[in-house]
Amino acid sequence: MFLLPRLLTRIHNKVLRSVRGKVSPVACWVHVTANRFCQSHGPKDSTSDVPDLSTFPLERIRNFSIIAHVDHGKSTLADRILEITGAIKADTKNKQVLDKLQVERERGITVKAQTASVTYKYGGKEYLLNLIDTPGHVDFTYEVSRSLSACQGVILLVDANGGVQAQTVANFYLAFTNELAIIPVLNKIDLKNADPEAVKEQLFNLFEISPDDVLQISAKLGVGITNVLEAVIEGVPSPAEKCRVDAPLRLFLFDSWFDKYKGVVCLVLVVDGCLKKGAQIVSSHTGKLYEVKDVGILAPHEFPTDYLYTGQVGYFTANIRNTKEALVGDTFYLKGEECESLPGFKETKPLVFAGVYPMDQSEHGQLKAAIERLCLNDRSVSVKLETSSALGQGWRLGFLGLLHMDVFNQRLEQEHGAQVIVTTPSVPYKVRVQGAKSIQHYMGEEVIINNPVLWPEPQNIVETSEPFVRGTIITPVTYLGDIIGLCQSRRGIQQSIRNIDNNRIIMHYKLPLNEIVVDFYDILKSLSSGYATFDYEELGFELSYLVKLDILLNGYAIPELSTIVHSTKARTEGKRVVEKLKDTLPRQMFKIAVQAAVGGTILARGDIKALRKDVLAKCYGGDITRKMKLLRRQAEGKKKQMKMYGNIEVPRETFINLLKR
Ligand SMILES: Nc1nc2c(ncn2[C@@H]2O[C@H](COP(=O)(O)OP(=O)(O)OP(=O)(O)O)[C@@H](O)[C@H]2O)c(=O)[nH]1
Numbered sequence: 001m002f003l004l005p006r007l008l009t010r011i012h013n014k015v016l017r018s019v020r021g022k023v024s025p026v027a028c029w030v031h032v033t034a035n036r037f038c039q040s041h042g043p044k045d046s047t048s049d050v051p052d053l054s055t056f057p058l059e060r061i062r063n064f065s066i067i068a069h070v071d072h073g074k075s076t077l078a079d080r081i082l083e084i085t086g087a088i089k090a091d092t093k094n095k096q097v098l099d100k101l102q103v104e105r106e107r108g109i110t111v112k113a114q115t116a117s118v119t120y121k122y123g124g125k126e127y128l129l130n131l132i133d134t135p136g137h138v139d140f141t142y143e144v145s146r147s148l149s150a151c152q153g154v155i156l157l158v159d160a161n162g163g164v165q166a167q168t169v170a171n172f173y174l175a176f177t178n179e180l181a182i183i184p185v186l187n188k189i190d191l192k193n194a195d196p197e198a199v200k201e202q203l204f205n206l207f208e209i210s211p212d213d214v215l216q217i218s219a220k221l222g223v224g225i226t227n228v229l230e231a232v233i234e235g236v237p238s239p240a241e242k243c244r245v246d247a248p249l250r251l252f253l254f255d256s257w258f259d260k261y262k263g264v265v266c267l268v269l270v271v272d273g274c275l276k277k278g279a280q281i282v283s284s285h286t287g288k289l290y291e292v293k294d295v296g297i298l299a300p301h302e303f304p305t306d307y308l309y310t311g312q313v314g315y316f317t318a319n320i321r322n323t324k325e326a327l328v329g330d331t332f333y334l335k336g337e338e339c340e341s342l343p344g345f346k347e348t349k350p351l352v353f354a355g356v357y358p359m360d361q362s363e364h365g366q367l368k369a370a371i372e373r374l375c376l377n378d379r380s381v382s383v384k385l386e387t388s389s390a391l392g393q394g395w396r397l398g399f400l401g402l403l404h405m406d407v408f409n410q411r412l413e414q415e416h417g418a419q420v421i422v423t424t425p426s427v428p429y430k431v432r433v434q435g436a437k438s439i440q441h442y443m444g445e446e447v448i449i450n451n452p453v454l455w456p457e458p459q460n461i462v463e464t465s466e467p468f469v470r471g472t473i474i475t476p477v478t479y480l481g482d483i484i485g486l487c488q489s490r491r492g493i494q495q496s497i498r499n500i501d502n503n504r505i506i507m508h509y510k511l512p513l514n515e516i517v518v519d520f521y522d523i524l525k526s527l528s529s530g531y532a533t534f535d536y537e538e539l540g541f542e543l544s545y546l547v548k549l550d551i552l553l554n555g556y557a558i559p560e561l562s563t564i565v566h567s568t569k570a571r572t573e574g575k576r577v578v579e580k581l582k583d584t585l586p587r588q589m590f591k592i593a594v595q596a597a598v599g600g601t602i603l604a605r606g607d608i609k610a611l612r613k614d615v616l617a618k619c620y621g622g623d624i625t626r627k628m629k630l631l632r633r634q635a636e637g638k639k640k641q642m643k644m645y646g647n648i649e650v651p652r653e654t655f656i657n658l659l660k661r
Pocket residue numbers: 068069070071072073074075076077096108109110111134135136137187188189190191217218219220221
C-alpha cells in the first residue's frame with residue numbers, strides 16, 4: 001500500500017526527467033484541523049460534539065489530498081468520507097458538499113481546493129484526518145500544488161471506466177515530485193463498463209504501480225470507503241517531523257477570502273506553538289500588528305474554537321480590511337517573538353492575458369474592489385492597469401488558462417455583481433529589441449509583451465520568441481489520425497507515442513501555447529467524441545518568427561484588434577478577422593475598407609458597402625439626366641464624407657460585440 005519508498009527507488013530517475021512543473025515544496029507544514037462540533041453552534045448537518053483539539057498528538061494526524069482527472073469522482077469521495085466520519089449526516093442529497101462556489105455547482109467542476117477535517121477511529125485510537133478536495137482541470141493545477149504542499153500523502157483516484165487520463169498522469173508526477181505517499185484507488189466500479197483489471201494494467205505500465213496495491217471503490221454507492229480511510233492512516237506519514245509543540249507561535253497563511261462582516265479570513269497552519277483568541281500577532285510580510293478576534297476550524301464550515309494547537313489548520317480573523325495585507329505564503333508570529341519566516345509559495349506565471357473593462361465606466365471603482373477581493377481568494381491571477389481608447393480604463397489580467405479566465409469572470413459577475421467586457425486573450429511573447437534605451441516602454445534589451453498594442457516597431461525588433469508547452473494526449477486508437485492532423489495544423493511536433501493498453505495511446509507533443517489557448521481543447525474533444533484528454537506543462541520560450549497583425553478600417557489601425565501571430569499564419573488569420581468584421585461592423589453612409597496588414601503589407605481586404613440614401617425617392621417621373629445628376633451629387637458628397645470619416649468612430653457597442661468571446 002505504501003507506494004512512496006518503492007516508487008522512489010524504482011523510478012526516480014525516469015520520473016524526474018518528465019516532471020510536470022516545478023513545484024516549490026513549502027518547508028514544513030501540515031494541515032490539520034479537528035472536527036465535529038457542538039450541535040448547538042455547528043452547521044445544521046454536523047452530527048457530533050467538538051473534540052478537545054489538544055488531545056490529538058501529531059502522531060495521530062494525517063493530511064492528505066484527493067487528486068484525479070476531471071470528473072473521476074474526487075468530490076463524491078469527499079462526500080462519503082465526510083458522511084462516514086460523521087462530519088455531515090449521511091443523506092442522498094449530499095452532492096459535492098465541498099464544491100461551495102456557485103460557479104462550481106453550475107459547472108459541476110471544482111475550481112477551488114477545499115479543506116475539511118474529520119476524526120476516525122482505527123485500531124482503538126482516534127485520528128484527525130484533514131482532507132483537501134482539489135480541482136481536476138489543468139487550469140487549476142496551482143490549487144492542487146498549493147494543497148499538496150500541505151500534505152504528506154494523496155489518494156490518486158482513477159475512474160475504472162475511463163481509465164488513466166492526461167490529468168491523472170500530471171497529478172501523479174506532481175505528487176511524486178513532492179515526495180508524497182500515493183494511495184491508488186479505482187472509483188466507479190459499479191459502472192457496467194468498468195474494467196478494473198485493464199486500468200490496473202495501465203497504472204502498472206505508466207507508473208509501475210503494482211495491481212495488488214490498488215483499492216477498488218464506488219464513491220457513489222459508498223462501497224470500499226473505510227478501506228480508503230484505513231489505507232490513509234496506514235500509508236500516509238504523520239506531520240510529526242515538521243512541527244514543534246514547544247517553540248514560539250508560527251503561523252503559515254495558505255489561503256484567504258473576504259467576508260463582508262469579518263474582513264479578511266485567513267486560513268493558517270499552526271506550524272509551531274499554539275494560537276489563541278486575543279493573541280497579538282505580527283505579519284512577517286508587512287510588519288503590521290493585529291489582535292486575533294476569532295479563531296476556528298473548517299469542518300467543512302467555519303466553526304469557532306478559540307484555540308488552534310500545533311499542526312492544526314484553521315482560520316483566524318483580525319479585522320483586516322485591506323486585502324493586500326493578507327498575502328498567501330506569509331508567516332505570522334507573536335508580538336515580541338520574531339522568528340524565521342517560512343518559505344512562501346513560488347509565484348505563478350500566468351499563461352493567458354486579457355483586458356477586463358467595466359461595461360459602464362462609472363463602475364470602475366466597484367470593479368476595482370471586486371477584482372481585489374477575488375484575487376485574495378485566487379492568488380494565481382496577475383493584475384495590471386490598462387487604458388484603451390475604445391473601452392476606457394481597465395486592467396490586463398493574467399490567468400493560468402482559458403477556463404480559469406472564464407471562471408474568474410463568472411465569479412466577478414456572480415459573487416460581486418460586476419458587468420465586464422473581456423478582450424481577446426493572448427499569451428506573453430519575448431522580444432529582443434535594438435536601441436532599447438531609446439524606445440519608450442522598454443528598459444532592457446529583452447522585453448515580455450503581454451499586450452499586442454505594446455509590440456515594438458518591426459525595425460526595432462531583432463528576434464522574437466513565444467512560449468511552448470509539452471502536451472500530453474491520451475486517446476483511443478480510432479481517433480489517432482484526426483488528432484495527429486490537428487496537432488500538425490497547430491505547429492505541433494510529436495515527441496513520443498506509445499500504447500498504454502490494447503486500445504489507447506499516449507502521445508507527447510511540443511506545441512506553441514498560442515495555438516492551444518483558444519480552441520484546441522474543444523476541437524480535440526469534438527474530434528474524439530469526447531474521449532481524448534489533454535494536459536500540458538510549460539517548456540519556456542523558444543525563438544519563433546512572430547509578427548503583429550493589424551486591422552485597419554479605411555487605413556487606420558484599430559489597436560484593440562491587433563494580435564500577434566506566427567508569420568506563416570498571418571494571411572489565414574487576417575482573412576478570418578476581416579470576414580468576421582465584415583459581418584459585425586454596422587454599415588455606414590460611406591464605404592468602409594477593412595484590411596488586415598503586417599507592417600505595410602496588406603494581407604486581406606474586404607469592403608463594407610455604404611448604406612445608400614434613396615435620393616431619387618422624391619423624383620417622380622422626369623428626365624433621366626435629372627436622376628443621373630442627383631446620383632452624381634450623392635457620390636461627390638460621399639467622397640467628401642469619406643475623408644471626413646477617414647478615422648471611423650466605431651461605436652463602443654461594436655467593440656464590445658467584436659471583443660466578446
Ligand atoms: N457511477 C458512479 N458515478 C460516480 C461515482 N463517483 C462519482 N460519480 C459521478 O461522477 C461525476 C463526477 O463526480 P465528481 O465527484 O464531481 O468528480 P470530481 O473529480 O470531483 O470532478 P472535478 O472537481 O470537476 O474534477 C458525478 O456525476 C458523480 O455522481 C461512482 O463511484 N460511480
